[in-house]
Amino acid sequence: MSADGQARLHWFDDEAGPVVRPYAMTRGRTTSAAQHRLDLIAVVVAEPHADDPEADTTLSPEHVDIVGRCRETPQSVAELAAGLDLPIGVVRVLVGDLVAADLVHVNRPVPPAELPDESILRDVINGLRAL
Amino acid sequence: MVFGRSKGGKHPVEPVTLKILVAGGFGVGKTTLVGAVSEIRPLRTEELLTEAGRPVDDLTGVEGKHTTTVAMDFGRITLREDLVLYLFGTPGQERFWFMWDELSEGALGAVVLADTRRLEDCFAAVDYFERRSIPFLVGVNCFEGAARYPAEDVRRALDLDPDVPLVMCDARDRESVKEVLVGVVQHAMAYAAARRRSPVTT
Numbered sequence: 001m002s003a004d005g006q007a008r009l010h011w012f013d014d015e016a017g018p019v020v021r022p023y024a025m026t027r028g029r030t031t032s033a034a035q036h037r038l039d040l041i042a043v044v045v046a047e048p049h050a051d052d053p054e055a056d057t058t059l060s061p062e063h064v065d066i067v068g069r070c071r072e073t074p075q076s077v078a079e080l081a082a083g084l085d086l087p088i089g090v091v092r093v094l095v096g097d098l099v100a101a102d103l104v105h106v107n108r109p110v111p112p113a114e115l116p117d118e119s120i121l122r123d124v125i126n127g128l129r130a131l
Numbered sequence: 132m133v134f135g136r137s138k139g140g141k142h143p144v145e146p147v148t149l150k151i152l153v154a155g156g157f158g159v160g161k162t163t164l165v166g167a168v169s170e171i172r173p174l175r176t177e178e179l180l181t182e183a184g185r186p187v188d189d190l191t192g193v194e195g196k197h198t199t200t201v202a203m204d205f206g207r208i209t210l211r212e213d214l215v216l217y218l219f220g221t222p223g224q225e226r227f228w229f230m231w232d233e234l235s236e237g238a239l240g241a242v243v244l245a246d247t248r249r250l251e252d253c254f255a256a257v258d259y260f261e262r263r264s265i266p267f268l269v270g271v272n273c274f275e276g277a278a279r280y281p282a283e284d285v286r287r288a289l290d291l292d293p294d295v296p297l298v299m300c301d302a303r304d305r306e307s308v309k310e311v312l313v314g315v316v317q318h319a320m321a322y323a324a325a326r327r328r329s330p331v332t333t
Contacts, residue, residue: 043146109148118320118324120214128216129313
């Protein structure tokens, strides 16, 4: 029907895409100076002194949001991206800013090509069986 | 949330994180498998693609769209307070292989899910992990209504190396998926041990 035709011509709400283009939040940056590519499962941890990020006027709302989320529980880059509904690339840049500002630190996962300890793998197997 | 801000000096636990990839053709049950064991509803992360995908993506009806997204579904299993396993479903389309490279970096291993009705859909994944020496296991997702084949036949059809495990599974069933994941980790351990014994095998 015509409603169908209308829907095709116009995008509303989420379909129209984000109001702020994602990389506008990073001011166009696609990488951050300090951080090489953060792994998807690198864990972002808020620094204990980062208890009032809103007071820092240089931070964007997204920065503040990331610090807030990580203060509750340390979170992986992938979880942050999913929670904030932002592309991974954007989250990487924002986390890089926060590391530079000393508000968070990042725990990198086991480096590639270096398999984790056999004892960790055993723990994983036991943990899976116990689920 | 419940506990509000913690004012004390107590540091949150910083877990060791590991990941296992779940690959296979479109609609083979990757997200179902992740959902069967994940403690969270599978989450979705996206990465923006720009012009690069244009000649390939069918944008009929959305001609104004200049970006497209690659989505990855993932789940989380907290094994211990300080040990967290993530499962990542790889993007189905092969042209997103650049994302695979990133995903497979540092991965413990991979599950290649196969559907015997469309076995060819997982050739690319098998090939990918073989080339990059990433330990993987083939899980044959036993769909209702699909003919069951003996494991040997599937193995031959996929031309698997003898040391690659192949198991029958049900991606909807938590116990079955747990066994698949245990199999991947065991295989990764054996694989690492074999590599230590003969580091240079080319």
